[in-house]
Amino acid sequence: MTRRLTLVDCIGIGVNGIIGSGIFLLPARVFAAAGGLAWASWFAVGAVCLLVGLCFGEAASGTDRSGGPYAYARSAFGDWVGFAVGWMAFASLVLSYGAVARAFGRNLSYLAPSLSAPAAQGLLAAAIVAALALLNWRGIKPGAIASDLFSGAKLIPLLLFVALGLFFVDVHRLTPSPPVGSSTFTALRFGGLAALFACTGFEYVPVPAAETDKPRRNVPFALLGALSGAMLLYALVEVVFMGTHPDPARADKPLAEAAASFAGPWAARFLTIGAAVSSFGYCTGVALVGPRYLSAMADDGLLPAVIGRRHPRYATPVTAIAITAAVAAGLALWADFDRLSDLGNVAVFAQYLPTCLAVPVLRRVQPMNPRAFRLPFGPVIPAAATAGCLLFLNGMKSEDLRFALATLLGGLALFAALRWSRLAVPGKAP
Secondary structure (H helix, E strand, O other), rough: OOOOEEEEHHHHHHHHOOOOOHHOOOOHHHHHHHHHHHHHHHHHHHHHHHHHHHHHHHHHOOOOOOOOOHHHHHHHHOOHHHHHHHHHHHHHHHHHHHHHHHHHHHOOOOOOHHHOHHHHHHHHHHHHHHHHHHHHHHOOHHHHHHHHHHHHHHHHHHHHHHHHHHHHHHHHHOOOOOOOOOOOHHHHHHHHHHHHHHHHOHHHOOOOOHHHHOOOHHHHHHHHHHHHHHHHHHHHHHHHHHOOOOOOOOOOOHHHHHHHHHHOOHHHHHHHHHHHHHHHHHHHHHHHHHHHHHHHHOOOOOHHHHHOOOOOOOOHHHHHHHHHHHHHHHHHOOHHHHHHHHHHHHHHHHHHHHHHHHHHHHHHHHOOOOOOOOOOOHHHHHHHHHHHHHHHHOOOOOHHHHHHHEEEEOOOHHHHHHHOOOOOOOOOOO
8 A cells, every 4th residue: 555646646646747837838829829818718728628527537437447548448449449549648648748858948948048959958858757767667656756746846836926926917918809810719719729738637647546545536536626726727827927928929938037027037037947847747747657558558468568567676667667768758859849749739639539438438338337426417528528629629730630640550550560469468458
């Protein structure tokens, strides 16, 4: 039991998964897309994420197994769909991991201009990924403790930014009007799409469910609580940013620059350090969660057994940890925050959609399975969540969609090759 995750650990994973570098860097992109409706865009995308989170909550309350969306899709639709979802969930995670690790240096460049160079940001990101891999190699609790600490620390600068900044907001800047030439619906849609990266990550909470104490209760509670709180905080942060930044559409480090405008250089430095803490905190959470996607698929026979191999003393999936770190570090060296976050947005829907669709299927195929959390109104909430996901997918860039499709097809080709070579065992661990 000393190695198992508690409710506090689950909340820490949720907070770290949702609140990373995105809220420190994306408010300007949201404002550019939605204008005076930028603050409302967080509620628009948050409503869709909350609907999806409710589906995750019911699915998580019906199983003690690790894997999160992969486990739900496999139980509902079989090995092929399960592998596809697990593959894309892992892809989304390492893309986000690389993006936020890269953003660590971008945030600190406000204090250390030498980190403005792309190569310096990439090398620093790779070093962070390697250090966290070593931490998680030593056991799940060291990684969870680091996640807990940073989940609390990262909230301090954001809460202070809101609490102090609200006194300096120019209310005339908060006129709820869309950009010229856009309708309200279009502004909310594209503003929400720009905000999406900062709102994902709640799906990490159920991934290590098998290593969690009372997972059917703790996982849904932590997931929905972290998501709801983050959306409210994000909207308030956008209000302060819109109401205080001298040129909100062109900001490079939005919160640090806004803080400097109403409280002086010390506040900008404080927000810069806070952004770095938040980025590192996110990385601690995904470094813990990411390898559990791979080890869950290996445990089920969908990947070679060596990927699920545990350390004889620490019981950690050492091979999966090494693979996760290598891929995330490589991505951080390959592209910057903006590119990786856009690609991660597309990949994340490959786990959201199947989870929403899995909920009514699991009700039908597992009618006697006890669920600590069950959605009301029959299929209405899963259907609404599915429609919301499709709405945002329709606004994605075509090149990002092509990348996601290529990633999916590559994963399915790998699975077919593994099945053909008998390195994956069909039907194992239902």
